[in-house]
Amino acid sequence: MNDFQMTPEERKATWGLGTVFSLRMLGMFMVLPVLTTYGMSLAGATETLIGLAIGIYGLTQAVFQIPFGLVSDRIGRKPLIVGGLLIFAIGSAIAAMTHSIWGVILGRALQGSGAIAAAVMALLSDLTREQNRTKAMAFIGVSFGITFAIAMVAGPVITQAIGLSGLFWMIAALALAGIVLTLFLVPVPKHHVLNRDSGIVKGSFRKVLANSRLLKLNFGILCVHTLLMSSFVALPPLMEQAGLARSDQWKVYLVTMLISFISVVPFIIYAEKQRRMKRVFQICVLLMLIAEIMLWFAGFHLWGIIAGVQVFFIAFNVMEALLPSLISKESPAGYKGTAMGVYSTSQFLGVALGGSLGGFFYSHGGAAIVFISCGVLALIWFLVSLTMQEPPYVSSLRLVLPDNVAVTPELERALKQHSGVADVVLIPEERTAYVKIDARITNRGELELLVAGQATA
Structure with a gap:
């Protein structure tokens, strides 16, 4: 039987890579609540260009996300992570030194180019056991959710204290700290693990992109981040016009984030334990639509704006927890890593669309047009969500097959016939079985005993 207790090296790898990932995301998101207010003092700044500066990192991240993941298979995880963080730090330094909006746009584009998420996940696979x-x-x-909340509060506080340039210098320092952690804290893997549940596999995109259920979820995460970025082009200046000084806006984010994190727990428990994920998903889409309508009707009434922000973040944080779980459930056995890669690309395309379109609409009609357009997108998304089906309540497992077990059709049939197994894919060249199971019916231990029973004398 497997030992499910994490080893010291596994804990070190998990904490180290989690911190590296969080430092980078902290740098990405701290800019979000301040750029539309403090950024307007930059030379050449317009609402449209501010929106472009907010969203462009998503475009470059989407472009490089999957290629960097594949390159890490060739050159190694650590070199790619260090290189990506160095590009991120250079982009942050350029944004810190410039006095022009175009310099910030260039810096943000470089920040997104350092796309390390896939390499981080692949290195985590190399450093942890299956169980x-x-x-x-x-x-x-x-850690992603916590980092986002910290960034929303810390960004305005830091920018008020040391200015926008100082904020970018701090972001560069965080990236350099990530490099140090990667080099000296994160263990060096003894071997490379080809794991189709966490890594992207060449030649498997067609199967993922042809899956209508996954496409609807990818459209969902694109909508989530389009709505987030578009709304945050308009929200900081709107709150300032409603009487809340930019130096005090962090208090709104702190309170709304705390309440939304507490609210996430019952939603997720109900969705997972009662197996009502489709219902919770649709409720959250509806809440996002309601939030955009509330923000539209609020005008310059501060408490109405705060109420709209609160409803939005409750739905946003539930979605951020729900969507990856749905991708995992809906992805075919052996294709989860590729499905997550496409999902992440869709997420960052949403960032790019949201920032760019939000800036464009804000410059041509103010906050009201931004919220109306966001409401229309949320309505379209809600109509799409009505066509969704309840997901299969299954988990993904990767079983490494012992050398004395033949990888045969008989083994595949034995696994498929086991109670609680929904899908099986055998990869003979990897001596691996990818299995989708209902965890209420069976578990890893039972399947490993079954596999061991197929051993040849």
């Missing part, structure tokens, strides 16, 4: 990998990746997912 502990889900826990390690869940830690990364939770």
